[in-house]
Amino acid sequence: MRTLIKHALASTEPKDAVSVSAWVRSRRDAKGFSFLELNDGSCLTNLQAVVDSNVPGYEQIALLTTGASVIVEGRLVASPAAGQKWEIHATSLKMVGLADASYPLQKKGHSLEFLRTIAHLRPRSNLFGAVFRTRSRLAYAIHRFFQERDFVYVHTPIITASDCEGAGEMFRVTTFKEGSAPAPAVDFFGKPTFLTVSGQLEAETFASALSNVYTFGPTFRAENSNTSRHAAEFWMIEPEMAFCDLAGDMDLSEEFIKATARHALEDCAEDLGLFQKFVDKTLHERLAFVLERPFQRVAYTDALEILAKSGRTFEHPVQYGLNFQSEHERFLTEEHFRCPVTVFNYPREIKPFYMRLNDDGKTVAAMDVLVPGIGEVIGGSQREERLEVLEENMRLQKLQPEAYWWYLDLRRYGTVPHAGFGLGFERLLMFLTGVSNIRDVIPFARTPGNVEF
RNA sequence: UCCAAAGUAGCUCAAUGGUAGAGCACGCGGCUGUUAACCGUGUGGUUGUAGGUUCGAGUCCUACCUUUGGAGCCA
Structure with missing residues (x-):
């Protein structure tokens, strides 16, 4: 069952199995694993997913650019690093929809005037x-x-x-x-x-x-x-x-x-x-x-x-x-x-x-x-x-x-x-x-x- | 509708009237529990449109289009 990110982030204890459906805000690759910033619109804060290279679906990680939609299943655990209280350690990664290089929203700030021209995004x-x-x-x-x-x-x-x-x-x-x-x-x-x-x-x-x-x-x-x-x-x-x-x-x-x-x-x-x-x-x-x-x-x-x-x-x-x-x-x-x-x-x-x-x-x-x-x-x-x-x-x-x-x-x-x-x-x-x-x-x-x- | 300003790469912006550039995005390579990640490298342009001035216009002039700010009207 889908867990909204706002509820995942408000959790008071770790959870063994959660499923998050969201859009990728950014991806950072490390040796042997990747970080995905996920947002499903339920709240302002992103949920960070940690996806190890042996997780089913990781072979598609390079396709998961900003704007792509994904379903991430895994364990909700306390984050060891600063910046977030909780993160999800993926046990499976499913690409739902790609967002190619023409996706106009970037990780950095945009002017309000530009965003008005893409009111659908x-x-x-x-x-x-x-x-x-x-x-x-x-x-x-x-x-x-x-x-x-x-x-x-x-x-x-x-x-x-x-x-x-x-x-x-x-x-x-x-x-x-x-x-x-x-x-x-x-x-x-x-x-x-x-x-x-x-x-x-x-x-x-x-x-x-x-x-x-x-x-x-x-x-x-x-x-x-x-x-x-x-x-x-x-x-x-x-x-x-x-x-x-x-x-x-x-x-x-x-x-x-x-x-x-x-x-x-x-x-x-x-x-x-x-x-x-x-x-x-x-x-x-x-x-x-x-x-x-x-x-x-x-x-x-x-x-x-x-x-x-x-x-x-x-x-x-x-x-x-x-x-x-x-x-x-x-x-x-x-x-x-x-x-x-x-x-x-x-x-x-x-x-x-x-x-x-x-x-x-x-x-x-x-x-x-x-x-x-x-x-x-x-x-x-x-x-x-x-x-x-x-x-x-x-x-x-x-x-x-x-x-x-x-x-x-x-x-x-x-x-x-x-x-x-x-x-x-x-x-x-x-x-x-x-x-x-x-x-x-x-x-x-x-x-x-x-x-x- | 009126007044003023601005339109340059996908985005944000540079460029004395004299060879159009940077950062980000994207591609490739590297590095790393990272977090607007980082380092290297590459791709990327009819400079809003149409005229004009000039040897030469992104730059100056005119018109138009669009956007922004202000005004009017109002919520």
């Missing part, structure tokens, strides 16, 4: 193995976070007919053949359809029945964004809570960030060690800081004042009614507060129609969580639960209420104050791993002009 590298193990563990942690708090997981649709969700350019979905342009009325769905840019509106319907819900799924934006923080396809997490106001929303967002940071530190310690060493020397310090301190909460107008009084000259104006620019967010999180910052109560004009109008009549109950290094990682709000106010908002933003009849129904039948937020999973991963390009935390990145693999 990069999970075999130390860094990307660590990134994608961490991604998996965090996805699990996120489900656990919500499930433990009695949130219901809702699968909101990928295909939508709402063409004005207000969250960015959308991809068209059609069954029309290339080059043809018939009317949407005779297309598959009988109207224009798109890939979702957010599951929020649908999530609100379920929150209005099941109280606390969340979505966690793929999301699409057709923006021509060429940055290290944007992808055309990404995964978004959107909790939505009934009978909840903005303060409760901010509480949950802070709790969420802290829980995922704690989980990463505890559950992905080995992989985080790699990130700390090779990607971001301040990673542990930053995560510990996030865990220890409450996030700073500052109203939009107060944040404006901090920026205005900073003595800094910013490239973009600091003025009521304008969104914060990257330089402003960076100043707040990286220089002024030096920790995650939650900015709330934004001017009504710069936020979407569904955000709840505050009593001042000028601001809405919106909040953005800004983190050092990444910028905005969470955007959320208390939703407008009053039918008349919501309809007025829609008219102000030139939206047609009829198109949102089902969304408005929530306000007609047993409306409740409710709130939620959206969070980009990849941006969270960037924050928790220190990896600075979104293309390196998603298995196969889709960006303008790039859909290979």
Whole structure:
């Protein structure tokens, strides 16, 4: 039976018979025997196999170059040399698949740019193995976070007919053949359809029945964004809570960030060690800081004042009614507060129609969580639960209420104050791993002009 | 999309306008409980693409392509 390397390495005693199936990371030949560094992706650390020349299969040793796949059976014993606690002394060696000289991954380091061009092979590298193990563990942690708090997981649709969700350019979905342009009325769905840019509106319907819900799924934006923080396809997490106001929303967002940071530190310690060493020397310090301190909460107008009084000259104006620019967010999180910052109560004009109008009549109950290094990682709000106010908002933003009849129904039948937020999973991963390009935390990145693999 | 920078061997990088090189990878030989093994040796190039300037272009100019960084949009 196959033993995963992570379990072999975690062994507390020698074992007479283990079988390891893995890929060769490197081979070192000695007189009469060879060392094989084996990795099966179950953990960062390799298992060293010692293969004596009289072991069945040794005649193929010269073929076992970096990248080849093998099955090694043998005894797990304490290693006499420094560098590893356990090693396997082979009793049989079986070559499964060769990797010829064109195998592009070397034992030495590669640039992230090069590895992106071989996205099908990069999970075999130390860094990307660590990134994608961490991604998996965090996805699990996120489900656990919500499930433990009695949130219901809702699968909101990928295909939508709402063409004005207000969250960015959308991809068209059609069954029309290339080059043809018939009317949407005779297309598959009988109207224009798109890939979702957010599951929020649908999530609100379920929150209005099941109280606390969340979505966690793929999301699409057709923006021509060429940055290290944007992808055309990404995964978004959107909790939505009934009978909840903005303060409760901010509480949950802070709790969420802290829980995922704690989980990463505890559950992905080995992989985080790699990130700390090779990607971001301040990673542990930053995560510990996030865990220890409450996030700073500052109203939009107060944040404006901090920026205005900073003595800094910013490239973009600091003025009521304008969104914060990257330089402003960076100043707040990286220089002024030096920790995650939650900015709330934004001017009504710069936020979407569904955000709840505050009593001042000028601001809405919106909040953005800004983190050092990444910028905005969470955007959320208390939703407008009053039918008349919501309809007025829609008219102000030139939206047609009829198109949102089902969304408005929530306000007609047993409306409740409710709130939620959206969070980009990849941006969270960037924050928790220190990896600075979104293309390196998603298995196969889709960006303008790039859909290979 | 805008601004800036960069594209040279499979990878990482050198090369005053004057004969394209090194390390690693890979091949061969040697040595060794090795561990990014080591020593010797060999293979490896339409210098991103297309034009232009020049006696001569990897090097200078123009356009395009790609990548990176920053900006906008946002998650």
